Amino acid sequence: MTSDEIARSHLRQARLILAEAERYQGDGVWHLAVRRSQEAVELALKGVLRGAGLEVPHVHDVSAFLIEHAERLPAGLTQHLDRLVSVSRRLRREREVSFYGDEGSDAAPDRLYTVEDAGQAVGDARMVVDLCRAHTRA
Numbered sequence: 001m002t003s004d005e006i007a008r009s010h011l012r013q014a015r016l017i018l019a020e021a022e023r024y025q026g027d028g029v030w031h032l033a034v035r036r037s038q039e040a041v042e043l044a045l046k047g048v049l050r051g052a053g054l055e056v057p058h059v060h061d062v063s064a065f066l067i068e069h070a071e072r073l074p075a076g077l078t079q080h081l082d083r084l085v086s087v088s089r090r091l092r093r094e095r096e097v098s099f100y101g102d103e104g105s106d107a108a109p110d111r112l113y114t115v116e117d118a119g120q121a122v123g124d125a126r127m128v129v130d131l132c133r134a135h136t137r138a
Contacts, residue, residue: 003050010047014129015039025122030113035098037125038091039119051136076135085098087124
């Protein structure tokens with residue numbers, strides 16, 4: 001499988017996962033909307049990196065890698081780099097909590113998130129996925 005094929009696959013998966021996040025948001029399952037939004041962002045950004053011919057590290061937040069290789073990214077994306085990095089980092093911090101809860105306070109994940117949290121996560125994920133799709137050569 002070529003880098004371009006993997007990039008296209010990642011972007012397809014990111015769109016499907018984003019649709020799941022939107023369904024969870026609509027159903028009022030805020031924590032899963034946040035979790036799936038993070039996954040959509042991760043795959044979309046990894047798709048961009050693969051489309052640029054880069055090997056992608058096995059981490060959930062590729063923001064440092066985006067910054068390090070900004071010159072290899074499509075020009076239309078680099079003007080949004082700060083925003084992409086910020087979203088990736090913020091959602092990465094929510095990855096485990098949105099799925100497992102906060103063990104320190106014994107709070108279940110479905111008690112930790114609000115409609116606003118889900119709205120921000122899904123909106124940010126939609127922006128990232130749309131930008132990546134629009135500016136990826138794959």
